Amino acid sequence: QKEVEQDPGPLSVPEGAIVSxxxxxxxxxxxxxxxxxxxxxxxxELLMYTYSSGNKEDGRFTAQVDKSxxxxxxxxxxxxxxxxxxxxxxxxxxxxxxxxxGTRVLVKP
Amino acid sequence: EAQVTQNPRYLxxxxxxxxxxxxxxxxxxxYMSWYRQDPGLGLRQIYYxxxxxxxxxxxxxxxxxxxxxxxxxxxxxxxxxxxxxxxxYFCASSRSLDRVVYGYTFGSGTRLTVV
Numbered sequence: 001q002k003e004v005e006q007d008p009g010p011l012s013v014p015e016g017a018i019v020s021x022x023x024x025x026x027x028x029x030x031x032x033x034x035x036x037x038x039x040x041x042x043x044x045e046l047l048m049y050t051y052s053s054g055n056k057e058d059g060r061f062t063a064q065v066d067k068s069x070x071x072x073x074x075x076x077x078x079x080x081x082x083x084x085x086x087x088x089x090x091x092x093x094x095x096x097x098x099x100x101x102g103t104r105v106l107v108k109p
Numbered sequence: 110e111a112q113v114t115q116n117p118r119y120l121x122x123x124x125x126x127x128x129x130x131x132x133x134x135x136x137x138x139x140y141m142s143w144y145r146q147d148p149g150l151g152l153r154q155i156y157y158x159x160x161x162x163x164x165x166x167x168x169x170x171x172x173x174x175x176x177x178x179x180x181x182x183x184x185x186x187x188x189x190x191x192x193x194x195x196x197x198y199f200c201a202s203s204r205s206l207d208r209v210v211y212g213y214t215f216g217s218g219t220r221l222t223v224v
Binding site: 031032034036038041044046049051088092096100101102 | 110113140149151152154155157161199201203205208209210211212213214215216217220
């Protein structure tokens with residue numbers, strides 16, 4: 001079993017819809033929780049990071065962490081075609097960063 | 110502009126011919142790392158460095174070498190490349206706090222093909 005599980009998708013939504021992404025993990029030692037966006041042939045770009053359970057909002061993005069359930073989520077409101085990308089969760093335990101496999105998202109105009 | 114710069118962006122080489130992929134960051138980050146990304150396998154860490162002259166193996170270090178002589182540079186060396194090292198490579202640097210790493214910045218990637 002992988003330490004971090006993420007549905008590969010693809011997840012297809014119409015423009016303006018809410019995109020809901022999530023990851024589950026098994027290691028209680030993870031301290032920081034991050035979401036990255038990766039466009040084709042580009043490096044991953046950090047969207048958000050948090051270290052506590054609860055919600056964190058940044059513009060159209062909301063990151064949610066539930067440490068008791070070992071579950072993290074990313075919500076994208078009012079999705080745009082430019083949000084079409086692969087989204088990766090990443091979790092840190094000390095100096096070790098572990099990525100989920102990524103979910104491919106397609107926002108259709 | 111804060112960034113991680115990798116070179117080259119694309120490289121085609123032959124089996125056994127030594128090559129170096131350079132990586133440089135201008136954010137004064139202590140932590141640097143190399144990843145490879147392959148379809149179906151995701152991002153896998155090759156090597157990382159917590160500071161100058163401090164390097165350690167990641168999950169897939171076989172066939173690779175690194176060095177960290179200066180804080181800003183972290184080159185990846187393939188002494189004898191093989192076709193199974195054909196991949197997309199990313200260098201990344203990060204802030205750290207109390208030895209906890211967070212806030213990775215990635216380079217644009219190097220697509221390596223070994224024939």
